[in-house]
Amino acid sequence: MNTAVRITAYAAVLAAAFGTAFGVGTGIDPVNPEPASHGKHGSTAAEVGGSGGSGGSGTGGAGDAGERPGGLQVSEKGYAFELKTPRIAAGRESDLAFVIRDGKGGALTSFAREHGKELHLILASRDLNTYRHLHPERAADGTWSTPVKLPAAGDYRLFADFTPGDGKTGNLTLGRDLAVSGAYRPGEAPAPSRTTTVDGYTVTLAGGLRPGSAEELRLKVSKGGRDVTDLQPYLGSYGHLVALRAGDLAYLHVHPNGEPGDGVTKPGPEVSFTATAPSAGTYRLFLDFQHEGEVRTAAFTVRAGGAQAGGAEESGDPAGTERPAKPEGDGHEH
Template structure:
């Protein structure tokens, strides 16, 4: 097909897509000057790490079994659509790929960095301390990519699995001699400022060391489905304004209300440590399809009052919860 013909088909497809979107909006009474396309796109993409395959890439684990308490080399590949392993990656924060390992009950967490072999296979020695269901997240950017991708898959570790309850909500975490205090409140669908203050034996830590090109890394996992959020701090070491403690500032956006487990990695005196928090996020959830809260409430009221939806209990249909 000639280039001009391709462009014509593409333009025609865009007309159909945007015409359909306009008609849906008009049917529900929305003004064209509404929410941004970026907000709608973010809602459609959804939280990271919930899919094993995305953007023509698939995460494939090569191991067959995983014993509890014994070190084993985890081997996996990122497969392209033709089934061949992806071999070219763009480094992010000093690494080609970040691997997160978490038990389903969020009682275990690891942030590690496997090595890429010439055959496109990633390998790293891992120990799953106890039996149970685990999830691994591969966070990376292909060399051809325009943004990072996070693929996730489940791993079953044989043995007697006894899930643990989520630790109680707390704004303070302790790891060895360090106390980390979190201030700020995450809001669903909005960029929220979180400040983490570090102290050792009661003395503020003012000489944090760069770890993966930052003074800290924050991973949040939603209880239940383990929706994944990886946040880097505001500012970078050596930028002339970011201090090496005692505070690390993050701007994070959680996808919904609910319980989350948040894990802060930081390095001090040559050792990387992880502080863990349980955070409860209050609603409401952000409206779907990039709508404003006012538009969403108007749409729900219209449907309940005999608009485009039947509004009758017990009938099947498609909808979103707020």
Template sequence: MNPLLKTGAFAAALVAVCGTGYGVGTAIGPLNLDPAPVAAGHDDRHSPDGETDAATRGTGDAVPAGLQVAQDGYALDLETGTVPAGADRTLRFTVRDADGDPVTRFTTAHGKQLHLIVASRELTTYRHLHPVRAADGTWSTPVDLPDAGGYRVFADFVPADREEKDDGKSPAGLTLGSDLTVTGPYRADRPSAPAATTTVDGYAVTLRGTLRPGTASELTFTVRRDGRPVTGLQPYLGAYGHLVALRAGDLAYLHVHPHEEAHGTALSGPDVAFTADAPSAGTYRLFLDFKVDGTVRTAAFTVRVGAQPPASTPPAPAPEHGTGAPHGH
């Protein structure tokens, strides 16, 4: 059997055992904000474990990032399939090549060889982690997820040989995704409503720009504290902010690029700008990581793509689960 198919079969078996409930007597699935949109011409069939079935969709289709456990000869082998809610655990995984061997050579991108994102299906809990790779190719990182439910794990990386072989028709980097179950009593949750401003740890972050489907969109975030612009944004992952955008429903992972690179220890602010590509209309969650005084904080936004922006800015919501949590390094 092809090693990539073995990985998918393993994931399917794991979910079949662990995915029926998040705690004793619990059989409620995670809450999706919107049905998962499907790009025109795509076959909407999925494998039993929720991963996009690359075999049925074909390798030539422009499947949004993060929906596949395997792509272009690489597979995400998530060794830790379940963790308990509210407890420190170690998450382990391996990136494998087409022969099933661990990948040990990566190209540094945004300051790291691999970025690991963990998000709940409701998109209320978010973690940006920086795991450590052992000599045998196994990556590991501590993780503490507060609530039971379904989660998605994203590995964002650039294999060293992929950069050399890139034909210019697709990005050099890959984002592979796999499902994670967090056990315990489940309580449905919803993220905040769309708003232009959100507040985290006393920092007010305002979003300007409109995310449009099917085209590159310019987004600018302005950071203020006590009404004054923050000009002390520190370099973080090679820029002055790191943005992750996920589509509600299927949790498609958007390609996002910062406008300004950081150089040395020079400070910047209050604005951080990005270009983002949304594959379709729908609801998206945007998570902006920014660093001030040595601490990384996360500002979360809900954005309706294809809808009109809110007429006025409602009061900033209370911080949501995990958006202000410490970041792994």
């Protein structure tokens, strides 16, 4: 075989090889790009009868929604969460200061009011034992600040829940880590429970979370063995529920089914929510409710999906022993 023939044959072999590789490459699904984040309040990865968010014991798997969970990113749609005090000391009152940056790098000063506030700041420890729902104040230059005193050292997560005032962007939930110095003792989230007590109130949870399926959560408030039927509106409703997924602390901001003054919703003893878990895993629920002029927080641990130790599929209902699950502090600093 002369040189020209050999070159021609070699080129044919290469062409066939590359053609095969191209065919294989196009026959395999491409790597999924990052899913789009939620637009308006109420459509994050975990759709909730009004709102949404997503971690921990498994990011992914059955029931995953196609959108990115809230609170896992520091910037989104041109807005960024800049924390000016990234570390504080345990046991001391400190001022947390932060800015929401707009697409041009300036401090955002125009916000739409959601549930009576321009911005809601949620703070939680990585072990989900400490929780705060804060309402910081904004200075004219766009700097937000709020005092806070945390009981224990460790890693915490801050969530800024807000809606820019441009009327186009919709609700955003951005997250930043906060380091709290001091003697550190790692903890674990409380075991799953259906009942918890806080300041003499007993709150019972019915229903649960199921990946990819809308499920109703009903929280019943009682005190001294009697149903509380005169709950007071707080942030425009009889209950305010935040859910965080253990592990990555993906954020799910849940809204109640109904509101005061709609002619249907009663002021207790039950507050109802509808939620879709973005994935199997363990979630921590924090219910804020107001009675006799004071806001209190009841906390629960629930599991969504996956197999239990016995091999059975979890129904989504909380399982395990009943035990108090009160978060550190009162859960509120305004």
